[in-house]
Amino acid sequence: MTEQIKRMYINGEWVEAESGNTLEVKSPATGELIGVITYGDGRDTKKAIDAADAAFKEWGSATARERSKYLSELSALIHKNRNELAEIIAAELGKPIREAKGEVLGAADNFAWYAEEAKRVYGETVPSTFPNKRIHVMKQPVGVTAAITPWNFPINMAARKIAPALAAGCTVLLKPAEATPLTSVRVFELIEEAGFPKGVVNLVLGEPQKVGAEIMANKKVRKVTFTGSTAVGKLLMRQAADQMKRVSFELGGHAPFIVFEDADLDAAANGLFESKYRNAGQMCICTNRLYVHESVADEFAQKLVERTQKAVVGDGRNPETEIGPLVNQAGLDKVLDHIEDAKAKGAKVLTGGHRLTGGEYDQGFFCAPTILTDINPDMKIVSEETFGPVVPIITFKTEEEVIEAANASDFGLAAYMYSQNVSRCLRVPEKLEYGIVGVNDGSPTQTQAPFGGFKESGFGREGGKWGIEGFLETKFVSYGI
Numbered sequence: 001m002t003e004q005i006k007r008m009y010i011n012g013e014w015v016e017a018e019s020g021n022t023l024e025v026k027s028p029a030t031g032e033l034i035g036v037i038t039y040g041d042g043r044d045t046k047k048a049i050d051a052a053d054a055a056f057k058e059w060g061s062a063t064a065r066e067r068s069k070y071l072s073e074l075s076a077l078i079h080k081n082r083n084e085l086a087e088i089i090a091a092e093l094g095k096p097i098r099e100a101k102g103e104v105l106g107a108a109d110n111f112a113w114y115a116e117e118a119k120r121v122y123g124e125t126v127p128s129t130f131p132n133k134r135i136h137v138m139k140q141p142v143g144v145t146a147a148i149t150p151w152n153f154p155i156n157m158a159a160r161k162i163a164p165a166l167a168a169g170c171t172v173l174l175k176p177a178e179a180t181p182l183t184s185v186r187v188f189e190l191i192e193e194a195g196f197p198k199g200v201v202n203l204v205l206g207e208p209q210k211v212g213a214e215i216m217a218n219k220k221v222r223k224v225t226f227t228g229s230t231a232v233g234k235l236l237m238r239q240a241a242d243q244m245k246r247v248s249f250e251l252g253g254h255a256p257f258i259v260f261e262d263a264d265l266d267a268a269a270n271g272l273f274e275s276k277y278r279n280a281g282q283m284c285i286c287t288n289r290l291y292v293h294e295s296v297a298d299e300f301a302q303k304l305v306e307r308t309q310k311a312v313v314g315d316g317r318n319p320e321t322e323i324g325p326l327v328n329q330a331g332l333d334k335v336l337d338h339i340e341d342a343k344a345k346g347a348k349v350l351t352g353g354h355r356l357t358g359g360e361y362d363q364g365f366f367c368a369p370t371i372l373t374d375i376n377p378d379m380k381i382v383s384e385e386t387f388g389p390v391v392p393i394i395t396f397k398t399e400e401e402v403i404e405a406a407n408a409s410d411f412g413l414a415a416y417m418y419s420q421n422v423s424r425c426l427r428v429p430e431k432l433e434y435g436i437v438g439v440n441d442g443s444p445t446q447t448q449a450p451f452g453g454f455k456e457s458g459f460g461r462e463g464g465k466w467g468i469e470g471f472l473e474t475k476f477v478s479y480g481i
């Protein structure tokens, strides 16, 4: 094999897995080999934890301004290398290049934001009950932090965890997803270029269960921040219990998107398109249930079908592509299963409804963007996360009814509503049991806003001033004077 094997970054050095194992990374659009990584286990993870632990003493007590300098430098380097990073994301994930560029800029923005937020970790003094005592409250870094990330945002998921952790004074090991490790390798080359002291940020590439088991068993790891499936989140939470490890979880979603009879239907169709088809529907904030008032349902469905049929589906590296492939065979199988299940239980297909085949499609995991009607609550798509380009249309009659239906989910990450009625726009979000609500906005995420869910979508928040809280402990010092 001529391909150079990409290595892990531990204690400031590029190293191969103890096991000598490797893993191939392939394009989900064409099946071609695009890289090979070293693929480790608990032994490499332990080394990274030891390195992060040794580096914590200095990094955790450095001034915020010192830490900030490194974060700013990294932000600038990501910005400078944005095109190359976007191309790696498009190649390993199939994400449309335009979206990939947006994601890279988002990552640069996160590092820039937390370079500043590092300087705003304020303490407090609180008036005492007693004249001879003083109360001081200070914030300190939690300690060694393990960040476990999924494949759907290969750079920004890492940035949203690493940036606030480092800003707070924690040292970090990152374990990216198996499908998209090449982006992380490039980011760590930039981390090296930014000159971070050795051991402060480490990259572990390896088998999830083995890496995870070491992270959860090792007492030096004080905090685990995880984005991924609810099933793995629950497993990690159980494993964290023994040591009371700090955890924050950003898990699955099942977003309702509500179109009221007084909505601007064109704006709603655009918002839906964005919230459903971005990243081929592989986002935890993606619309999974579309509720449309019965009086505008036919008109809205028509608009959606027209827009969807024009969508360009293909390899993300092609600049015209609007919707890329699913990440792998399992992802495609799940989406097709949801479509077949809905059809078997009476759903009607307005457009799509099948795998795309023929020509270049035969090599990749492509699903036709799909719109379904005649949905009933027994269908998997109504309760399980589809993670693909499928829109089930459900009609409703009243505001109360649709709020109840929207909340009837174990998930609680994102919800959307479209209406031109000001009272309704204020009233309805208050009743939705979701951590993020887009009102006439199909793409609500921003660096400075809190991102996270209710219920089984997890807890803890990423983004803005909230994102750093999970990496800080609160210490109360009582002074007798």
Ligand code: ADP
Pocket: 148, 149, 150, 151, 175, 176, 177, 178, 208, 209, 211, 212, 213, 227, 228, 229, 230, 232, 233, 235
């Ligand atoms: P998805 O279904 O989106 O791939 P996962 O929850 O399986 O979501 O994966 C998210 C991240 O969690 C990935 O980096 C994956 O390697 C990691 N992961 C999967 N299983 C475990 C585990 N048992 N312990 C720790 N990390 C895991």
